[in-house]
Each structure stands twice: as C-alpha cells, then as structure tokens.
Amino acid sequence: MTSKHLGNTRRITSFHPPQRTLLGPGPTEIHPRVLTTMSQPAIGYLDPVFVGMMDELKDLLRYVYQTDNPLTFPISGPGSVGMEYCFVNMVAPGDKVVVCRNGVFGGRMLENVERCGGIPILIDDDWGRPVDPQKVEDALKREKDVKVVAFVHAETSTGAQSDAKLLTQIAHKYGALVIVDAVTSLAGTPVRVDDWGIDAIYSASQKCLSCTPGLSPVSFSERVVERVKARKDKIHSWFMDMNLLLGYWGASTRTYHHTAPTNSLFALHEALLLIREEGLEQAWARHQRHHVALKAGLEAMGLRFFVEQQYQLPQMNAVLCPAGVDEEAVRKTLLSEFGIEIGAGLGPLKGKIWRFGLMGYSCRPDNVMLCLSALGSVLM
Ligand code: PLP
Numbered sequence: 001m002t003s004k005h006l007g008n009t010r011r012i013t014s015f016h017p018p019q020r021t022l023l024g025p026g027p028t029e030i031h032p033r034v035l036t037t038m039s040q041p042a043i044g045y046l047d048p049v050f051v052g053m054m055d056e057l058k059d060l061l062r063y064v065y066q067t068d069n070p071l072t073f074p075i076s077g078p079g080s081v082g083m084e085y086c087f088v089n090m091v092a093p094g095d096k097v098v099v100c101r102n103g104v105f106g107g108r109m110l111e112n113v114e115r116c117g118g119i120p121i122l123i124d125d126d127w128g129r130p131v132d133p134q135k136v137e138d139a140l141k142r143e144k145d146v147k148v149v150a151f152v153h154a155e156t157s158t159g160a161q162s163d164a165k166l167l168t169q170i171a172h173k174y175g176a177l178v179i180v181d182a183v184t185s186l187a188g189t190p191v192r193v194d195d196w197g198i199d200a201i202y203s204a205s206q207k208c209l210s211c212t213p214g215l216s217p218v219s220f221s222e223r224v225v226e227r228v229k230a231r232k233d234k235i236h237s238w239f240m241d242m243n244l245l246l247g248y249w250g251a252s253t254r255t256y257h258h259t260a261p262t263n264s265l266f267a268l269h270e271a272l273l274l275i276r277e278e279g280l281e282q283a284w285a286r287h288q289r290h291h292v293a294l295k296a297g298l299e300a301m302g303l304r305f306f307v308e309q310q311y312q313l314p315q316m317n318a319v320l321c322p323a324g325v326d327e328e329a330v331r332k333t334l335l336s337e338f339g340i341e342i343g344a345g346l347g348p349l350k351g352k353i354w355r356f357g358l359m360g361y362s363c364r365p366d367n368v369m370l371c372l373s374a375l376g377s378v379l380m
Contacts, residue, residue, distance in 0.1 A: 082216030
C-alpha cells in the first residue's frame, strides 16, 4: 500500500516514558504495587469477581473519606467530572449557589453553576488566602433560600487550605447543602465527611491517592440523594444523572450504565489498600513531616512561601520565585537535568511562583532531599 498514513505509522514504535520524579501539583508517582495490579488481565465490568471488588473499593473509599455514606464510589472521569457531577445533579435552573473563589478551581465551580442555569453568588478572596467564613455567612444572611454553598478545601493553584468544617456548619445554619472539592486534600490532610457533616464531596485519583489519573471518587449524603430524587426537571446530562448511575454503583444487582474502566479501578483498589495499610492518620502525619522538612530547606535557600503558615497545605507548597530568577528556566532545568517535575503558577500567578507537590507516594524523604539538592544547584 502507498497510503501516506501507513508510511507515517511505520516510524512509530512502542512508547516508553522516561523515569520522572513527580513533585508538581499532580499527577504523582505511582507505587509499583498499583502499577502491577493495573497490568493484570482485563475482566468484564459485570464479572462477579469484579463486582465483589467494587464493593471493597466502596468500603475503602468510605475509609479515606471517613464516612458511612452508602453512595460513595469512583466516577469514571477526572476530578473535573466529579466536580461537574455534583453541580449537574444538585443545581437546578434558578437555584441560588454561593460559590467561593480563592484560586483557579473556585473559578471552575463558578463556570459549573452558570452552565447548570444556577444563580451564582460569588465570594471572592485573594489568591493565597483561605475562603473567608464571615463573607460566606454575610452572603447567606443577605440572600434568601440559597440551595448550595460550594468551595475548594485545598486550592491547588495557591497551596491554601480553607476551613471545611466551619464553612459546612455555616451553610447548614442557613439551610444550604455544601459541595466540597477535596481533589488535593483527600488522604494528604484531614477530611472527615461525617464528623463535618459534608453533603457532597469529590476528589481525584492522581493526587494524594497516587493512582493513575482518570477517576474521581465521590461521596453523597442521604440529603443529597433525596434532593436529587425530588427534582422535577430532567437532569440535563445523561452520563452524569445520579439516578441512572445508581443502577451500577448504588444497587445490589448491578446493571449496565457505561463500560467502567476496569483496570484503572483495580489500580484504585490497590492504591486505597496501601493507604489503609499505612493508616490514614499516619498518611496525614507523613505529609506534614515531609512538608516541614521541605519548607525548612526551601527557606534556608532564602525562598519565601506564598501562603501564610497557618493556611499552608502540607502537600502543595507554593513558593515565590525570587526577583531576577527566570521561573520557567529553573523548572526546565530541573526536568531536563534531574528528571524532576514541579508546577508553575496558574493565571495571575504565572511566572511568579513554583508549586512543589508532596503528594501520596511522591511524599517521601528521598524526594525531599533530591528536590532540595537539585534546586539548590540550579539556583546557585
Ligand atoms: N479541583 C482541584 C482543587 C484541582 O487541583 C484539580 C486538578 O488539579 C481539579 C479540581 C480538576 O481535576 P482533574 O484535573 O483531575 O480534572
């Protein structure tokens, strides 16, 4: 054959990614046990063995989320799909939603409210600051009948942590449900769904869970399930309609909804098992311990953190790039000479900060030491 396309494909060989040390905002490195589990033979998504594994997966997710919510499962899609799933189901056209924006991902929540036909009541806080609970309370006092308060627990774009427990208490005082983004917080810093009374929460597989990207664990309280069931209008996404997906993840007899990404789900099962073996509190403590070590090293080099100490996330360290230093060149050298990936600033922080992630399996003492010595030699 003389097809141009066949000629092009002849030059293509197997893809072998280089070995990298992933110290950015995600994805993270993946434990060898998770990779091995993922490479096992494929089985069907309704195979009884797979269905048994799904139940264990739900139990393990309840453990990392610290909840008894029956409706706790991984959505087939990245964190943004988990986010969208919450809004599409919980926000009907005309519903008032308080949206807290203190970084990129609060902005993405706002987009979701608008696309669902909700009425956003936007609370802006400076990037690098936590969500201000007083502003949320003032908005709820002022506006009547707010249905949902939405906020990001751990803002990956800045490294700032907000008080999810307090924000949830305030929302409930005014009869609103909460949607919490725990994409970066889950398994890296305490998230206690039941103790804090969180209604809807989503995360992503590639951050502190250290699994392959493409899955979004979610958990919904009974209050959310009841509200969604009571909706009179048809939820305008077929794939994301909670009532339909319940037949696969929620029911005791599972029926086809979509073809689940089986091997990725094997991997998530193993990644969660690793966390259970370590212990959730031990995992939180490990993130804090290595954050303190990284911070000491970065500050000893004269670098300053972007976020005030009391709001700093252990797993996402945003540091100001010193004046006169080429932010992009430093990142490129770390990658090309040391195989280390760190994150750049997003939006208004582009060119101004570096983001050092210490998440999940990447959060190890050898990575802290490698990162500090490589950065030190690049900045010298
Ligand atoms: N929310 C937060 C706080 C995030 O950090 C991210 C991704 O970095 C997302 C949502 C979106 O997740 P994904 O990139 O998996 O779609």
